[in-house]
Amino acid sequence: MENRRVLIDALPQGKLAADHYKLVHEPVPEAGDGEVLCRTLALTIGAGTRAGLQGSASYAGAPRTGVVMNGTTVARVVASRADGVAEGDLVVCPGGWQDYSVHAASEVSVVADGVDPAHYLGVLGTNGLTAYFGLLAVGEPQPGQTVLVSAAAGSVGHLVGQIARIKGCHVVGVAGGEAKCARLVDELGFDAAVSYKDDGFRAAVKGACADGVDIYFDNTGGDILGTALRLMNVHGRIVCCGVVSQYDTSDPAPGPRGVPGLLVNKRVRMEGFLVFDYRDRYAEARQALSGWMDDGSLTVWVDEVQGLENAPAAFVDLLAGGNVGTRIVRVADA
Amino acid sequence: MENRRVLIDALPQGKLAADHYKLVHEPVPEAGDGEVLCRTLALTIGAGTRAGLQGSASYAGAPRTGVVMNGTTVARVVASRADGVAEGDLVVCPGGWQDYSVHAASEVSVVADGVDPAHYLGVLGTNGLTAYFGLLAVGEPQPGQTVLVSAAAGSVGHLVGQIARIKGCHVVGVAGGEAKCARLVDELGFDAAVSYKDDGFRAAVKGACADGVDIYFDNTGGDILGTALRLMNVHGRIVCCGVVSQYDTSDPAPGPRGVPGLLVNKRVRMEGFLVFDYRDRYAEARQALSGWMDDGSLTVWVDEVQGLENAPAAFVDLLAGGNVGTRIVRVADA
Numbered sequence: 001m002e003n004r005r006v007l008i009d010a011l012p013q014g015k016l017a018a019d020h021y022k023l024v025h026e027p028v029p030e031a032g033d034g035e036v037l038c039r040t041l042a043l044t045i046g047a048g049t050r051a052g053l054q055g056s057a058s059y060a061g062a063p064r065t066g067v068v069m070n071g072t073t074v075a076r077v078v079a080s081r082a083d084g085v086a087e088g089d090l091v092v093c094p095g096g097w098q099d100y101s102v103h104a105a106s107e108v109s110v111v112a113d114g115v116d117p118a119h120y121l122g123v124l125g126t127n128g129l130t131a132y133f134g135l136l137a138v139g140e141p142q143p144g145q146t147v148l149v150s151a152a153a154g155s156v157g158h159l160v161g162q163i164a165r166i167k168g169c170h171v172v173g174v175a176g177g178e179a180k181c182a183r184l185v186d187e188l189g190f191d192a193a194v195s196y197k198d199d200g201f202r203a204a205v206k207g208a209c210a211d212g213v214d215i216y217f218d219n220t221g222g223d224i225l226g227t228a229l230r231l232m233n234v235h236g237r238i239v240c241c242g243v244v245s246q247y248d249t250s251d252p253a254p255g256p257r258g259v260p261g262l263l264v265n266k267r268v269r270m271e272g273f274l275v276f277d278y279r280d281r282y283a284e285a286r287q288a289l290s291g292w293m294d295d296g297s298l299t300v301w302v303d304e305v306q307g308l309e310n311a312p313a314a315f316v317d318l319l320a321g322g323n324v325g326t327r328i329v330r331v332a333d334a
Numbered sequence: 335m336e337n338r339r340v341l342i343d344a345l346p347q348g349k350l351a352a353d354h355y356k357l358v359h360e361p362v363p364e365a366g367d368g369e370v371l372c373r374t375l376a377l378t379i380g381a382g383t384r385a386g387l388q389g390s391a392s393y394a395g396a397p398r399t400g401v402v403m404n405g406t407t408v409a410r411v412v413a414s415r416a417d418g419v420a421e422g423d424l425v426v427c428p429g430g431w432q433d434y435s436v437h438a439a440s441e442v443s444v445v446a447d448g449v450d451p452a453h454y455l456g457v458l459g460t461n462g463l464t465a466y467f468g469l470l471a472v473g474e475p476q477p478g479q480t481v482l483v484s485a486a487a488g489s490v491g492h493l494v495g496q497i498a499r500i501k502g503c504h505v506v507g508v509a510g511g512e513a514k515c516a517r518l519v520d521e522l523g524f525d526a527a528v529s530y531k532d533d534g535f536r537a538a539v540k541g542a543c544a545d546g547v548d549i550y551f552d553n554t555g556g557d558i559l560g561t562a563l564r565l566m567n568v569h570g571r572i573v574c575c576g577v578v579s580q581y582d583t584s585d586p587a588p589g590p591r592g593v594p595g596l597l598v599n600k601r602v603r604m605e606g607f608l609v610f611d612y613r614d615r616y617a618e619a620r621q622a623l624s625g626w627m628d629d630g631s632l633t634v635w636v637d638e639v640q641g642l643e644n645a646p647a648a649f650v651d652l653l654a655g656g657n658v659g660t661r662i663v664r665v666a667d668a
Contacts (some may be wrong), residue, residue, distance in 0.1 A: 051595070221594050240594040255589030260555050260574040261385075263606030270604045272597030 003028045004308055006097035008065050011053055015248050020053075021069060021097075029102045031081045031230060032312060037102050038075035038097050040308075040331045044121035045071065045315050046155060047219075050247035069097040069311070072126060074117040077108075078332065085110060090334075092120050097311050099331065113130035116302075117334055122326035123293065123300045124286050126275055130241060131159035132285040133278040136167075138239045138271050139215040143168030146209050148228055150243055151219035152181040152193060153301075155326035159289075160217045161190050162298050169215075172208045174224055176321040183324070188299055202227050212236075212290035220245045232268045240272040248319045299323020338642055340431035349582050350653060352646035354387075355403060355431075363436045365415045371436050372409035372641075374665045375428050378455035379405065379649050381553075384581035403431040403645070406460060408451040410668065411442075421664055426454050428530060431645050433665065448526050450568060450636075451668055456660035457493060457627065457634045458620050460609055463495035464575060466619040467612040470501075472573045472605050473549040477502030480543050482562055485553035485578055486527060487514040487635075491661035493623075494551045495524050496632050503549075508543045508558055510655040517658070522633055536561050546570075554579045560590035566602045574606040582653045587606075598623045635659020 002025045009022040041215040049071060053063050070258060073095030080087050082105035091108040095101035111120050134156070141147055147164040152173025153155045161184065164171045173184045173193040181193035192208035194201060205227055212233035218225050222245030228238065246253060263270060278285075292298035303323045305314040308331045318327050336359045365371040383405060387397050407429030414421050416439035425442040429435035445454050456462060468490070475481055481498040485491045486507025495518065498505045507518045507527040515527035526542035528535060541562055546567035556579030562572070572584040580587060585660050597604060612619075626632035637657040639648040642665045653663050 107531075218594060225594065238594075240597045242598065243595045246595060254591050255593035257588050259589035259593050260552060260559065260604065260606060261577045261580060263574045264576065264608065265606070267606050267608055267611060268479065269606075270594065270597065272594060272599070272601050272603075274598070274601055277601060 001028050002026065003098055003100045004310055005068050005099075005280050006308065008053070008063070008067060008069055010065060011063055012248075016053065016316055018316055021312040023162065023309055025208060028100045031079050031102050034082050035084050035104055036077050036085050036091075037079040037100060038073070038093055038095055038108065039078045040073045040099055040101065041334055042118050042121060042331055043071045043095065043097060043308075043311065043329050044074045044127070044155075045311065045318055045327045045329060046127065046240050046256050047151075047244040047247055047319060050319060051243070052314075054247070054250065056263065057091050058109050071096055072093065072121060073101070073331075074111070074120045075101070090117060092125065097308065099308065118302055118304070118326075118328045119300070121328055122155060122260055122302055123289055123298070126157040127326050128289050129158045129282060129285050130275040131163060132289060133275055133281070134165050134241050134273055135160050135217060136196060136216070136237045137278065138273050139217060139237050141167050142217055143171050144170070145172045145214035146172065146211055146233075147215045148172045148174065148205070148209055148213045148231070149217040149218065149219070150196075150224045150228075151242070152184055152190070153324050154244075155323075156221060157217070157219055157242060158184070158188060158301050158325055159298070162188055162292075164215075166292060166297055167187050170209075170211070172205065174205065174220075180324060192230045196224055202238060206231060215239065215243060222253065222256075225293075226258065229258045229262050229268075230258055232262065234266050236266060236268045238270040239266060240270060244319075281322060303327045305329045307331070335362050336360065337432055337434045339402050339433075340642065340645055342387070342397070342401060342403055344399060344616055345397055346582075347584050349385065350650055352650050353464060357643055361422075362403050362434045365413050368416050369436050369438055370411050370416050370419050370425075370442060371434060372407070372425060372427055372442065374407045374409050374427055374433055374435065375454060375668055376452050376665055377405045377407045377429065377431060377642075377645065377663050378461070378489075379460065379645065379652055379661045379663060380461065380574050381485075381578040381581055381653060382525060382566065384649075384653060388584065389583070400513045404428065404587055407435070407665075408445070408453060408454045408634060409435070409442075424451060426459065431520040431642065433642065445458075450637055452638070452660075452662045452664075453634070455662055456489060456636055457623055457632070461489040461599040461660050462614060462623050463612065463619050465490045465497060465521050466607040466623060467609055467615070468547070468573045468607055469494050469497050470611065472607050473551060473571050475501050475503050475549055478504070479548035480504045480506065480545055480567075481549045481551065482506045482508065482539070482543055482547045482565070483551040483553070484530075484558045484562075485576070486518055486524070487658050488553060488578075489657070490575060491553055492518070492522060492553070492635050492659055493632070496522055496626075498524050498549075500626060500631055501516045504543075504545070506539065508539065508554075514658060524606070530558055540565060549573065556580065560592065563592045563596050563602075566596065566600050568600050570600060570602045572604040573604060574604060613663050637661045639663045641665070
């Protein structure tokens with residue numbers, strides 16, 4: 001029995017490529033006292049982890065090579081030497097891109113069997129919680145307000161738009177390409193969706209947000225943020241969730257014109273957040289998200305890739321906009 | 335009897351100059367039914383009005399030539415045909431740069447005689463109220479936190495720093511030149527002050543904010559904002575009050591690098607505000623500010639220029655950083 005591990009082999013200068021990673025085969029580690037050994041079932045790949053590979057330290061700390069690539073996993077406990085976690089438990093843990101990982105009991109969260117484990121990496125995991133708290137706690141939507149969301153077909157964005165719809169808002173998505181945009185409207189009930197690749201992008205967003213923008217949920221930064229800033233209504237909120245336009249580079253662009261001038265004129269609040277600050281309210285959010293799934297008002301898009309060895313290519317493809325919904329890599333059967 | 339009026343003669347392309355204005359002599363207007371005729375005693379010049387002369391519409395609307403330059407004034411009512419305002423009353427009104435102005439009664443606020451009328455344009459006027467609500471309502475300072483303020487020797491900034499000191503914060507100011515910085519520390523009790531003109535500016539700010547920055551009160555935008563962004567603590571607040579670095583130009587610079595990326599990593603809230611949104615709480619603020627003046631904890635800097643005809647030059651000088659505290663132009667004796 002061996003442990004396949006995907007290590008960071010080199011830090012990208014410019015765009016990320018699959019060969020910045022290497023796959024190694026090592027012995028399966030053992031759980032020490034108070035620890036558990038976990039078998040990875042699936043891992044999620046999010047654009048935000050690209051920021052962790054940039055030279056400057058992100059909230060995740062400075063990047064290093066020779067270590068396993070980080071990522072949240074859903075896993076089966078195959079050996080436990082810790083109280084409160086038993087062999088056979090399904091857990092969510094920071095397992096990274098490998099078959100097996102060892103964790104202190106405090107690092108793993110036991111979750112219920114009975115739903116697709118991948119949901120714990122998507123709608124019931126960080127992505128869903130991020131959509132929920134970012135929109136509701138930071139954005140504070142009111143019925144009838146206009147919510148604009150970028151990377152709207154992405155893991156967080158496709159949930160943000162639907163939660164906004166559920167809350168009675170006029171919802172406009174920005175995504176890459178006509179196909180994604182059509183699916184946002186037809187399958188998820190967005191009021192409109194605009195491709196940022198279109199020449200008439202700015203005018204189209206303005207047309208779709210005829211009453212201005214009350215909440216812009218920003219997953220991208222860059223030009224889309226610049227466009228949104230000019231459409232913000234007085235006392236609007238910009239929820240700064242991610243900066244995917246700036247992740248896959250070593251040379252982030254300047255901030256948008258209009259910051260801070262337009263913020264003053266329109267009394268706009270622009271607020272960065274991380275979901276971990278809402279830890280105490282996760283149960284409330286998961287209950288709400290599950291309820292919306294159960295009653296059919298929330299559709300969850302999962303974008304699956306098979307096999308640990310394909311994780312690097314799946315990440316590169318994700319950064320190029322290849323995914324729809326939460327990208328999951330299946331590593332082993334449940 | 336004539337009415338001297340300073341008109342906007344040309345909109346600046348690039349830097350503002352005194353000859354963008356012209357002084358004209360016209361007859362004194364008459365108050366109509368429900369109106370009052372006011373004799374200007376003093377007017378205030380703030381950097382923010384420069385934004386109103388830029389091509390794009392600010393919150394004040396699009397700029398026009400051939401009209402009297404706008405500005406808040408303190409004035410004596412010399413004729414009244416309105417209920418509730420009597421001849422002889424002291425009022426604050428949007429009189430602009432002229433000897434006489436006519437207003438609907440709803441446009442003027444009657445204020446008490448007994449203090450220097452200029453205070454109604456400074457500490458008890460828009461500047462003081464802006465400092466009060468921007469710091470306390472938007473910034474939400476807690477004792478022991480570090481407050482960094484730019485344009486710290488300016489009309490708003492010198493009050494912000496002192497209110498922060500009164501609230502028990504560690505206060506660091508940024509101003510132009512050693513002389514202003516020394517006065518902030520020696521006369522107003524700032525813990526430190528740094529000149530943005532110094533080569534070692536960034537390192538000096540970092541040194542003065544050894545525990546990071548919890549609140550950055552931004553009057554300038556530009557490089558100082560960029561420096562502050564990198565020093566923000568987790569859950570810090572950036573109070574966007576003004577953008578003086580970008581007013582005296584027709585070509586505002588891009589926003590700072592790090593927006594929105596650093597906002598996410600540090601969960602920073604960046605919020606624009608205008609004091610008018612706090613109208614309902616002006617009385618509370620004026621009472622607090624008066625109390626601090628009376629007990630000696632708040633020192634008010636007034637920077638006086640004599641004569642309406644000198645207003646244009648005083649404005650140009652202000653934009654070049656020539657003032658300390660609130661710049662007032664005395665137009666007539668009380």
